Amino acid sequence: MNPDDLRRRLEFYRDLGITTLYRRGDSVSPPRRSTPDSSPGAAPAPERNPRPPSAPPEPASFAKPAPPDQPALLGDGLLPGLAPPDDSMEKIRADIGDCTRCRLHEGRTNIVFGVGNEKSPLVFVGEGPGADEDAQGIPFVGRAGQLLTAMIEKTAAKEGIPLERKDVYICNVVKCRPPNNRTPQPDEMEICGQFLFRQLMVIRPKAIVALGGTAAKALLGTREGVTRLRGKWRRWNGIPVMVTYHPSYLLRPYNKNAKREAWEDLRTVLHYVYD
Ligand code: SF4
Ligand code: URA
Numbered sequence: 001m002n003p004d005d006l007r008r009r010l011e012f013y014r015d016l017g018i019t020t021l022y023r024r025g026d027s028v029s030p031p032r033r034s035t036p037d038s039s040p041g042a043a044p045a046p047e048r049n050p051r052p053p054s055a056p057p058e059p060a061s062f063a064k065p066a067p068p069d070q071p072a073l074l075g076d077g078l079l080p081g082l083a084p085p086d087d088s089m090e091k092i093r094a095d096i097g098d099c100t101r102c103r104l105h106e107g108r109t110n111i112v113f114g115v116g117n118e119k120s121p122l123v124f125v126g127e128g129p130g131a132d133e134d135a136q137g138i139p140f141v142g143r144a145g146q147l148l149t150a151m152i153e154k155t156a157a158k159e160g161i162p163l164e165r166k167d168v169y170i171c172n173v174v175k176c177r178p179p180n181n182r183t184p185q186p187d188e189m190e191i192c193g194q195f196l197f198r199q200l201m202v203i204r205p206k207a208i209v210a211l212g213g214t215a216a217k218a219l220l221g222t223r224e225g226v227t228r229l230r231g232k233w234r235r236w237n238g239i240p241v242m243v244t245y246h247p248s249y250l251l252r253p254y255n256k257n258a259k260r261e262a263w264e265d266l267r268t269v270l271h272y273v274y275d
Contacts, residue, residue: 083198089118092198096175102188104128104176110137114171114199121206122273124148125196126172127214127246128184134177139170144247148211151247155266161274171199173218183214193218200236206273208239209266212246230265242269 084091093113099105112129115138124140132142140148149165156163174184174192184192196218200208210216213226219236220243222229229243244265245258 083201087198087202089114089199089202092195092202096195099175102174102176102191104174104178104184104188104192107179108176109134111175112137112139112172112177113175114169115139116165116169117167118169118203120167120169120203122209122269123169123171123200123203123205123207124152124209124211125200125215125219126170126211128172128174129177130181131177133172139172140247143251147247147251151262151266155263156270156274159267159270161270163270163274169199169203169205171196173214189214189218200239205239207269208236208241209269210241210243212249215246216243230261231268240272 096111096113099111108129110129112133126140126144126148129139130142130144133139133145139145148170152163152165152168173196174188175195176192178184178188208219210219216226216229217223219241220229220234226243226245226249230245231242234241234243242265245255245262247262249255250259250262
């Protein structure tokens, strides 16, 4: 990387609130591209095989700072350790501040950071706030949100798992509402996604549910569609990820099959996390 690129990269990370960088050996791998699952319908691999040889490093090595006299090495396409070693939700929120890092700030009323139990073993990741979320500053409170809440609580109840919406953590890839609810653009996802990644590293849940294609793309780096990705365990930095349909998609008519599949995905996740 030439010095100008390096400077721009470092300024970019500084703007994200990241002031400590780590040596290449200590840095976290970028999310793995579409991870092939061992076998269809298999139980979640992580239980049987918590550290496959190609698994990304554990957070302990992720958080290890470089000795102060070592310059940070940033390879092309390789993200440095993004989070300070003592990262916390408060820190991430403070770093976001009154964020203007991408164009989505222009139309927002509220930054929608996330809601729920910050120690939850299960995190749901959506795409970005809609009108209701923007107005209230809380993710998934509109129609899609009500469906998500019902899906979580009803599926859990049916499976004999005592779980309410407040027990899980819910957030989005981008924290500000895209105009007319358009899909977030790649640069917006990349910039704001760093905050999502930090949230996930702080929580380190047992599993993540990616709701829809945007969350799947942000976490898995794949452009594959939800229909092909859903139903099987993937990984983000070692954490099992289940992709499923976004509740907005399920609200549309003629998606009966998708509804059943989403319920199946959720059931798989709930048993894996809470059994
Ligand atoms: Fe900042 Fe994220 Fe909002 Fe963009 S979407 S302005 S990066 S908080
Ligand atoms: N859709 C999302 O992806 N996120 C929300 O918070 C609400 C609707």
